[in-house]
Amino acid sequence: xxxxxxxxxxDCAEGRAANLPCNHSTISGNEYVYWYRQIHSxxxxxxxxxxxxxxxxxxxxxxxxxxxxxSTLILPHATLRDTAVYYCIVRSVGTxxxxxxxxxxxxQVTL
Amino acid sequence: xxxxxxxxxxxxxxxxxxxxxxCRSLDFQATTMFWYRQFPKQSLMLMATSNEGSKxxxxxxxxxxxxxxxxxxxxxxxxxxxxxxxxxxxxYICSASPTNYGYTFGSGTRLTVV
Numbered sequence: 001x002x003x004x005x006x007x008x009x010x011d012c013a014e015g016r017a018a019n020l021p022c023n024h025s026t027i028s029g030n031e032y033v034y035w036y037r038q039i040h041s042x043x044x045x046x047x048x049x050x051x052x053x054x055x056x057x058x059x060x061x062x063x064x065x066x067x068x069x070x071s072t073l074i075l076p077h078a079t080l081r082d083t084a085v086y087y088c089i090v091r092s093v094g095t096x097x098x099x100x101x102x103x104x105x106x107x108q109v110t111l
Numbered sequence: 112x113x114x115x116x117x118x119x120x121x122x123x124x125x126x127x128x129x130x131x132x133x134c135r136s137l138d139f140q141a142t143t144m145f146w147y148r149q150f151p152k153q154s155l156m157l158m159a160t161s162n163e164g165s166k167x168x169x170x171x172x173x174x175x176x177x178x179x180x181x182x183x184x185x186x187x188x189x190x191x192x193x194x195x196x197x198x199x200x201x202x203y204i205c206s207a208s209p210t211n212y213g214y215t216f217g218s219g220t221r222l223t224v225v
Contacts, residue, residue, distance in 0.1 A: 032212070043117075043204050043216035044155070087154070093211045096143040096162075101155040 004088045009106040012082075018075040020105050022088030025069040030092050033064060034099070035073045037084040044087065044101075047073065078109045113139050113209035117217030124195055124224055132190045132220045134205030140185035141207035146178075149202040149219075161188040195224040 005023040012018040024033065032051050036044040048055055048062045050071075055062045061074040075082055087104040091097050114137040124130045134144055144161040159180055160168040167180035177199075179191040192199055200223050206216040 034214070036214075038155075041202070041219070041221070043115075043206070043218045045216070046214060049212065091214075094208075096160070097208070098145065098157060098160065099206070099214055100157060101147075103154050 004090060004102045006086075006088055006102060006105045008103065009108070011108050011110060012075075012078045014079055014109055014111055015077055018073075018078040018082065018107055018109070020073040020075075020086050020088075020107065021070065022072070023070045024088070024090050027068050027090050028092075031090045032093065033062065033068075033071050034089045034091055035060070035062065036087045036089065037082075038087070038104075039084045047086075078107075080109050080111070083107060083109045113137075113207075113213060113215045115205060115207050115215045115217040117205055117220055119220060120218060121221045122223070124222070126196055126224055127194055129191055129193045130195055130222060132192075132203055132205075132222075134188045134190070134207075134217055136186045136207050136209070136215075139207075139209040141188075141209070142185060144182060144188040144205055144207045146180065146188075146190050147204045147206070149204060155204060158190075163188075192222065195222070197224045200224045 032049050034049040035047040038044045048060050050062045064071045085104040085106050116135045118133045142163045146158045147155040149155045158173045161180045161182040163182045169175045182188040202219050204219045208214050
């Protein structure tokens, strides 16, 4: 699986949008971009995934650049409960396809 | 939605003993499950891929004789930490993929070896 690069930490004021960048310049054509987050001492939680089109769900939006070499996860109105480590992962399709975690971005939402 | 249940959530054991951790897919069948380990303030590290009815595939550097994995049914995988030592203390997490696109994680097991 392709390697991803994320900033180690970010801060965001509550109520503002949190924009978390991810670089995946070596992504291959059959690999999807996934975002997960992990709140302290819990299992990772799925947020969103996409291939090349922008995606939106009830939690977040995913913006993927046209060349697919980078993406941005957007939490439109961050709350204190969004404080977590956010992982950007690229993975090929299939139930046996491994999910390899990088170091992630620690997002701190403040009052 | 798809749920992966992990048990126990916390366990304390004495050095030299073995500990078994269970991972169950509650509402889907999983021919493949994954086991991760996470040390404090570090990312998740994939330990092994558990395959129903066959041997597990271990990542490089993971001792297969120490971390025994059994995937005897389509809904249950177990990880046994044998002859545990304090350095095995960690957060162990399992996961499975209910669809080709999804990936669900258990809530994790905090193992403390004293």
